[in-house]
Amino acid sequence: MTATPSTLSTLTYRLPQERKIVTDQLPGPVSADLAARTAASVPRGIAPALAGYVVDADGGVLVDADGNSFVDFASGIAVTSVGASNEKVxxxxxxxxxxxxxxxxxxxxxxxxxxxxxxxxxxxxxxxxxxxxxxxxxxxxxxxxxxxxxxxxxxxxxxxxxxxxxxxxxxxxxxxxxxxxxxxxxxxxxxxxxxxxxxxxxxxxxxxxxxxxxxxxxxxxxxxxxxxxxxxxxxxxxxxxxxxxxxxxxxxxxxxxxxxxxxxxxxxxxxxxxxxxxxxxxxxxxxxxxxxxxxxxxxxxxxxxxxxxxxxxxxxxxxxxxxxxxxxxxxxxxxxxxxxxxxxxLDLAGRARGIEAVAREILEPLVGEAGASGSRVAEVRGRGAMLALEFVDAEGRPDGAVVKKIAAACQAAGLLILTCGLDGNVIRLLPPLVIGEDLLRDGLTVLAGAVRENI
CATH class of the missing domain: 3.40.640.10 (Type I PLP-dependent aspartate aminotransferase-like (Major domain))
Incomplete structure (x- = not known):
């Protein structure tokens, strides 16, 4: 499967489609203050995944209160497929x-x-x-x-x-x-x-x-x-x-x-x-x-x-x-x-197929690679823009610990991913279907690098 210009054609976005971390650490000072207010008013059963508090979103990016711009591979858990601020919606x-x-x-x-x-x-x-x-x-x-x-x-x-x-x-x-x-x-x-x-x-x-x-x-x-x-x-x-x-x-x-x-x-x-x-x-x-x-x-x-x-x-x-x-x-x-x-x-079904083609191009070479710990990607699977990587340790057992490290590394670099699986050993990818190819490739490259650095 190969992405074609029609399946990932260029769309018009309201916000710059870029990954950019401008604070010295995450969360930044404004988001850190919001997190403290949240801890004092919201039960601990509500546990946000992203360190930054979002103030704007469009296409494939989430912008937090400190000006950090994250690549969004979550889509609010597959919700904002048409974008988080689609002009028609x-x-x-x-x-x-x-x-x-x-x-x-x-x-x-x-x-x-x-x-x-x-x-x-x-x-x-x-x-x-x-x-x-x-x-x-x-x-x-x-x-x-x-x-x-x-x-x-x-x-x-x-x-x-x-x-x-x-x-x-x-x-x-x-x-x-x-x-x-x-x-x-x-x-x-x-x-x-x-x-x-x-x-x-x-x-x-x-x-x-x-x-x-x-x-x-x-x-x-x-x-x-x-x-x-x-x-x-x-x-x-x-x-x-x-x-x-x-x-x-x-x-x-x-x-x-x-x-x-x-x-x-x-x-x-x-x-x-x-x-x-x-x-x-x-x-x-x-x-x-x-x-x-x-x-x-x-x-x-x-x-x-x-x-x-x-x-x-x-x-x-x-x-x-x-x-x-x-x-x-x-x-x-x-x-x-x-x-x-x-x-x-916008032919979002076609765009989903294009997203899969790009993702498999970048992620499938990871399958079977083993790092210093012996952890590895056992499989890249899914359809369209609903894709996953499953991780196992040197003995072939589910490796949820390495997934936590990869997710943290991705977020530090400006990429939001989600995890899943009974053992927490699966990374799931749910980018908005309107994401541009350049931003998609950037996010996938960050993910692939985080995998190689942490397995």
């Missing part, structure tokens, strides 16, 4: 708030909610009648998807995958695998949630159909299709390590669900909205979910999520049983209409 928000900030759609409806639902019906996979409910957050979307599936099937059990992440509410904590920091001390959790093995090609060595056979066997023998309302699966796992299942795994699970009156729910909250080089990650294998959850990149940074699915499933709950005070905010809906339009107009 900003204009749509300004226009919306000039008319009204809120009415509650179930009290006094408005057209922008319907327009977002219509657009999601158009772009989500499946040539059938669809319905969409709009909500506030990814976790809320997952909870509602499960609620709707239970209403439709009249069954209770929910299956999620090993290493899955679905949110921080009570039900979604039960569905999430990683204990610290997401679950420890917060139980008891919701019942009737079961975990099944996910395909992990680097470690299980199985083909997609072989891995699916294991998963299906466990679901049939330990839960029973007659008790199972839905299978909820991230087509590419997020917090679990950006794990891409082997080809054939997702289609096999979806086919089994269809044959057994089980609702197949694709959690596209992190992978969706052009992030993987297509509208949705399931599209890479032609998988058509019964229901899909979306959030993060959908509204250019405004809080919005959605559950989209087959009309007969979505219509199972009765009138008044879905919704919420702020669900489908009119301001967020206006932002979503603009963001979705930008994804098409």
């Amino acid at each position: 900003v204009a749509a928000v300004r226009e919306a708030v000039g008319h009204f900030t809120h009415t509650n759609f179930t009290t006094s409806p408005y057209a922008s909610y319907t327009a977002v639902a219509e657009k999601l019906a158009e772009i989500t996979p499946g040539d059938f009648d669809k319905r969409t409910v709009l909500l506030n957050s990814g976790a809320e979307a997952v909870e509602n998807a499960v609620k709707i599936a239970r209403s439709y099937t009249k069954k209770n059990a929910v299956v999620v995958m090993d290493r899955a992440y679905h949110g921080r509410t009570n039900l979604t904590m039960a569905m999430t695998a990683k204990n610290v920091p997401y679950k420890s001390g917060f139980g008891p959790f919701a019942s009737e949630v079961y975990r099944a093995p996910m395909s992990y090609p680097l470690h299980d060595g199985l083909t997609g159909p072989e891995a699916a056979e294991q998963t299906i066997y466990q679901m049939e023998k330990e839960i029973g299709a007659e008790n199972l309302a839905c299978v909820v699966i991230e087509p590419i796992q997020g917090e679990g390590g950006f794990v891409v299942p082997a080809e054939g795994f997702l289609p096999a699970i979806a086919e089994w669900c269809r044959a057994n009156d089980v609702v197949f729910i694709a959690d596209e909250i992190q992978a969706g909205m052009c992030r993987t080089g297509d509208w949705f990650a399931v599209n890479h294998e032609g998988v058509v979910p019964d229901m899909m959850t979306t959030a993060k990149g959908i509204a250019g940074g405004m809080p919005l999520s959605a559950v989209t699915g087959r009309a007969e499933i979505m219509d199972a709950p009765g009138p008044g049983s879905l919704g919420g005070t702020y669900a489908g905010s009119p301001v967020a809906c206006a932002a979503a209409i603009a963001a979705l339009s930008q994804m098409e107009d």
Whole structure:
């Protein structure tokens, strides 16, 4: 795969697209004062990753209160795909708030909610009648998807995958695998949630159909299709390590669900909205979910999520049983209409593929290299602009310690990256899809240098 001028064409930015650290140390004095105020007023459970306090952002950069400019490989965790201050999104928000900030759609409806639902019906996979409910957050979307599936099937059990992440509410904590920091001390959790093995090609060595056979066997023998309302699966796992299942795994699970009156729910909250080089990650294998959850990149940074699915499933709950005070905010809906339009107009799916080409060019030579400690990159994986590097030590065990060192070195040099994986041994890359090629290459070069200096 080779990046072409069309996939990473030059865009116009409001801020200089450059990496620049102007303070002697991080955080700088203004951000350090803000950090002290935060520590005195915000609980320690909120732990910012970046040392600087952001005052401006655009394209692929974050500018902090001291004037430091960081390359952004996080996008607010895959949210600001169209940029953190996309002019079309900003204009749509300004226009919306000039008319009204809120009415509650179930009290006094408005057209922008319907327009977002219509657009999601158009772009989500499946040539059938669809319905969409709009909500506030990814976790809320997952909870509602499960609620709707239970209403439709009249069954209770929910299956999620090993290493899955679905949110921080009570039900979604039960569905999430990683204990610290997401679950420890917060139980008891919701019942009737079961975990099944996910395909992990680097470690299980199985083909997609072989891995699916294991998963299906466990679901049939330990839960029973007659008790199972839905299978909820991230087509590419997020917090679990950006794990891409082997080809054939997702289609096999979806086919089994269809044959057994089980609702197949694709959690596209992190992978969706052009992030993987297509509208949705399931599209890479032609998988058509019964229901899909979306959030993060959908509204250019405004809080919005959605559950989209087959009309007969979505219509199972009765009138008044879905919704919420702020669900489908009119301001967020206006932002979503603009963001979705930008994804098409700027060909952000194509840009995601271009980002992957550049990233693999720079990062794949790292695979197998071992430093003085014996640590090494075991794999570069992912699709589009949802990429990861997994690190192991000299014995092949997960190496979370080296990942912490690399992340710290990157930040000191002006690059924000995120980590993930049950063992914290995976670096995940989620740059804005509007990032320019020069800035992208600069950030990747910093990352590659930090890897070589710390392994």
